[in-house]
Each structure stands twice: as structure tokens, then as C-alpha cells.
Amino acid sequence: MQDVLIIGAGPAGLSMAAALADLGLDCLVLEQAPEAQIAAPAEDGREIALTHRGVGQLQALGAWQDLAPDEVWPLKAARVFNGQDTHSLGFEPEGTDHLGQLVPNHALRRIAYQGVQRRAQRVRLRCGTRVQGLTLGADAAEVLLEGGERLRAALVIAADSRFSATRRLAGIGAEMLDFGRSVILCRMRHQVPHQHVALECFHHGHTMAWLPLAEGMSSLVLTLDADQAQQRLADSDDAFLAWVQQHSQGRLGQLELAGPRHHYPLVATYAHRFSAQRLALIGDAAVGMHPVTAHGYNFGLYGVQVLAQALGAARQRDAQADPGAPGPLQQYDQIHRRATRTIYLGTNAVVRLFTDERPLARALRQGVLQGASRLPPLRALISAQLTGRGGPGASLLRQLRSLVVH
Template sequence: MKYDIVIIGGGPAGLSFARSLKDSGLRALIIERSGIADLESPAVDGREIALTHLSKKILAEMGALARIPQNEIAPIKQARVINGNSSYCLEIDSGKEDVEALGYLVPNYLIRKALYEEVFTSENIEVLTGTTVLDVQIAPQQATVMLTNGDSIATSLVVAADSRFSETRRKAGISASMQDFGRVAIVSRMVHEKPHDQIAYECFHYGRTLAVLPLNGNISSTVVTVSSDVASQIQALSDEGYAAEVQAQFNHRLGEMRLVGKRHAYPLVAVHANKFVKPRYALIGDAAVGMHPVTAHGFNLGLRGQDTLFRVIRAAQLQGQDIGALNVLEKYQSKQMRVSWPLYTGTNEIVSLYTNDSVPAKILRGLVLRLSNNFPPVKQMISKKLTELGGHEEAGLPFL
């Protein structure tokens, strides 16, 4: 079997890249280990994606955004960051920034479903499910992807989108920096008595972090982040006990809170590949960079990355160049690395500072929030990175 591009992984990054190829004339194959039913009807996973304006624009151009019910797209009008027990907070308001919203919350499973529906209509994209990759071999003129079912597939370019723990990244000999935070994020939807007014909160308490993200109606997505040794105790609470914990931790701002649906737990490990490309091989999505969720930029970074890779190989294709050549792929690496590395390291520094409960760290935490709130250039930079209103060329430090 011969394809122009083989995409390993049918998650959001792999599906969005495949959708970008829809009108390119390039023949592509997605290889996904899960079954077709998981692509057609992804399970609810509890994760809400905070889309930036750039990500919303990309998804709209793909046709995927129109496939998501409007009542599942919730605008974020304000963002507030609270430090410890202090009543002081960093506040960013969409009204003051002269934008409709800072970002838009959309369930991850609905994004995956919409992207698959778009890919399914693409005549030049095929999907192979229930299959895993055994090995990838690179030769000067082509790459060969060997599957566990015994098949071999020849291609000009392999694009790996197989999670932050990418097996093919390791087999390709690409190293990665990894940080295990020793913490677990517990996510759930909660209905509450008082309106949230479309305000997102990030509360850096001592010993744990709470994010409250406004959905439509009196419903919020809550993310409780605790050390791994405490997570099992939190998960063992009854639904009523868990709701009471969140309600108290949020200082009863939304009145009585009640759990809706299941709780989902995710260990927090951040990964950044030390390079994104080799001849005939490229990394996208979490396989390239797996972010800590505190700045809400993981999905957005992956969506930007696949868009950058597509633009680079499309330009090479139109100029009659080899889309798998290293000099072509390095253009993608250069652009994406310029965005991802500051974002990755900056986010990890923020996490380190705001989960450090020593006295000097507590003082510094408060000073950082006050500087961000009261020094206009810093606040403007934060807002710009949070919304990605500057478009595809914007790079730099993350929210906070």
C-alpha cells in the first residue's frame, strides 16, 4: 500500500491534520488503535477545551465548528486568578479588551466527533482502525510503516500524533523532556445555584488548585488538582461529599453545587520533544508537546502546529518539492518550536511557583499577580496570549 502521508493517531491532532489535507490532493491514511465506534461516537471524557480565537477560526474554516451544537459552545467573558486565601485577584475582562469573549469552552469529545465527521467526507483520506504500529523505517526515498497485523505501508511522510507518550517518537530516536508533576486533575461538571456570569476562575489554594470554567446555563466544569497521594481520597468521596468539598473550596461563590455526570481523573505529565522532525517524519499534537492544562493552551498549540505543518508541506507540494524532505519539515519545526518552547517552559514555571507553599513563594505569588494586574503592558501581553487574537504569527508567554 502506498500513501503520500500516514498519520499515526486518530485523536484531535491527527484528525485536524487529516482535515487540513482534505482539498490538497494528497492521499493520506490515519492509523488508529481504537475501534471505529470510538471515532464515530467518542465517549464523554469530562475535558472542556478553552478555544482561543485562532483555534475557533481554524475549526470554523474546517467546517468542524458548525458541526458542534451551538449550546455546547460557551464564551468566557472574564478570567480571574486567585492566590491562596487572598481576596485579591488578577482579572481580565473581555469588555475592557474590546472582544466578544476571551475564549470559548467546548467539550473535547464533541470536537473529536466533529473533526471525524469532516474527515469521513474526504475522498483522499482513509481511516484504518483497531490497528497499531509495530515499527517505522526511514529510507532516503520513502518511509515504511509496519503494522501489527503484518501489513506494510509505504509513504512519503509519517506524521505521529500518538499521544505525549508516543511510541513511534521513541522508535524514531527522538528524545523528549518530561516533567511529572506528581499531581492528578479531577474534572467534572457541576450545576450550581447562582449564575457564573461567564467568568472563569483559577484558584491557586495551598495544597490544591481549583479551576471553575463557565459553561452555558448554571453549569460549570470544575477541575480539582491535588497531589497523587491525595487524589484517591478525593475520588473516594461520595458525589455529595465531593460537591461539598468543591463548594467550600470555592468559598460558596456559586451557592449550592451538585455533581452532574462522572468524575474523570488525569495524571499530570508535561512533555516537550527535543525536536519535531526527522527526514520523512514529523511530530504534532501531544506527541510534539504535551502541556500542563493550567494555561489551557495544549489543544490550541496542537491545532496551531498541525496548521503550520500543513501550510509548509502544501507550499512544498505546489512548488514540486518532496514533502518529506528534511529541509521542508525543518520550516515547520522552526516555526512551531518558536511558539511551543516559551509556552512550555513558562507554563511549567507558573505551575512550580503557584504550587509552592513556602513563605517566599507565597510572597512572590502575590507580587506576580499584582504586577500582572497593574502594569498595562504585562496585562495586555497576557490577554493577547490568552485569546490568540494576533493570529498565527503570535508567539510568546502563556496566560498568567
């Protein structure tokens, strides 16, 4: 019987396998995509803002050094604009010179794969195979593969995306919040230097964010109602560029397309439980965040760390400890929920506030931005949350949530 079966070879599943291999556990990772797609993932438009804590976790896994120098860009500050207002709310790092680091998602996927390649004695990857059934027994968990093969393990870890089929097979429900919006991502070259400052501009009907990458290049993150997004995706390159140029208010000067457009529907998910008998959910299968506060994969890495620590502590007490024993799984569930729940709810509340076009909501968000700009401690608190230097209590988001959740 296998120690651990991990379903999904995304960045969370592969990082989990690496962390468990370092504890001396044998893992088999099951992935539906072909191995070539996992070994050399295609560019997918996502530029992931990693907090200091997220970077530290990748360093601890020995993965960070696999990134090439032109795959990491510092995020030194962020500015938030409301509508046409020329005043902005600025976020600066506290006690360091950057808020976090920007890394392309496909590079994060690649280094996670390299990490398991280095641990080939303990981690096996089986691609092109889809999980179809799951039985969680008292003595073992059993997975049924398409084609009828059955595999047994002491513990199954689901890392199979925010729409996790394993979660459903285990009978675990999830909150799902479909924002009815989509995000279009596209790299653009521009004339005005970005100075490694991100811009987030909330306009009537859409949000336009710019993430600073190489010199003279940023990633456009355009959030629109789903029907509007379809129109922008159907535009020719020239028409799309003209639309973006017109709505960018000249903040980055003359623009030029530097890559294809990618698009994602915006749906947030939160599992009702992160563990069950001989099962744990990690990554987006546990918490699928709206990207506006850039917490998704940072939470994924945090979950990997917490689960590995809980299983590691049990193995320290007893080298033969059962990896599927309930104690560590429940501990992981509680700690990860405590760290993520308020931020998940707060992020959704902020999204609602900043996409609600009713006059009261518009006035309220102006008030929130002005209030924050006049209150340096509040701004510092937001920066701390953005960079992962704040505690899991997330008091800022709790306050915002109490303002806007009804």
C-alpha cells in the same frame, strides 16, 4: 505507496488529515481504538478553551459549523484568586467581547471525525490497528503493524499522544515533566450565575478552577497532589460534593454534582525534535502542555496549520513535490518550536510558582498577582496570550519564567 500515513486519530491527527486532503494529498490514518469510539467519542470531562486563533483554524477546516449550539460557550473573562484573598486579578478581552470559546473535548474529536468523513475520497481511516515498528528510509518510510503487515508512505506523521510510541521508535527523545499532581474534572450545577467568567483559585495544597458552561453549570477543574487525588476519587458522591462545597468558599453558592468525575495525571512533554527523515510529530506527540494555560489543542491546531502550509507551498512550486522532502519538514519544525517553546517553559514555571507552598514562593505569587493588577499593560499582555491574539514571542511568559525558573 501512500502519500501520507498518520498515526493516531485524535483531534490533531484527524485535523491534519483534513488539511492535507485539501492540498490534494492522500492520507491513511491508523488508530488503535475501534472506529465506534472515534466516530462517537464518549464524554471525557475535558472542556477545551479555544483561542480566537484556534476557532479560526477550525473554521478554515470547515469543522466549526458541525458543533451544536449547546456545545459552545463563550469565555468572557477570567479571575485569579490567591489563597483566601478576596481580591482577584481579572482578565478581560481586548477589542472583542470574549477571551475564547469553551467546547467539550469529545465534541472536538467528533467534528474532526466528521471532517475526514467528508473527505473520504482522500482520507481513509483504519481503526483497531496498532503500530509496532517504523523504518525511516531515504526513499520511503515504512510502518510495521501488529500482526506483521507493512505499509509504505512518502511521509509519516505521528499524532499518537504525549506518550507517543512513534516518537520513541524514531529515536526522538522528549523532555518529560511529571508534576506529581493529578487533575479531577467534574461538571457541577450551581446557584450563583457564572456570567461566563472563569475562576482560578490557588489554595494551600490544591487549585480549584471553574470553567463556565451552560447557564448555572460549570466544569470543576481540581488540581491536587496525586495521593490526595486518589482520596477524592475514592470519596462517595456526597463526600466529594461536601469537600468541594467547603473549599469553594461559596463563590458559586450551593453546588450539585452534574456528571461523573474524570481524572488525568499531569505530565508535560516536549519532543527534542518535531521532524526527522520522512517524519513529523504533531499535536501532543510534539508538545504536551500542562492544561493551566489552555494551550494544548490550540498548539495542536497551530502545528497542523504550519505543517500544511509548508507542504502546500512546496506543492505550489512543484505539483509533484515529494511530501516527505526535508525542506518543508524542517521549516515546520523551526516555526512550531519558535511558537511553542517559550510558552511551554513559561507555563511550567507558572505551575511551579503556584504550587510551591514555601513562604518565599507564596509571597512571590502574591507579588506577581498584585504587580499584574496594578499594571494594565501587563494584564492586557496576559489576556492576549490566553486568547491567542499575542504574538508567538510570549514576552510575558518569558518574564515570568526568568522570575521563577532557577
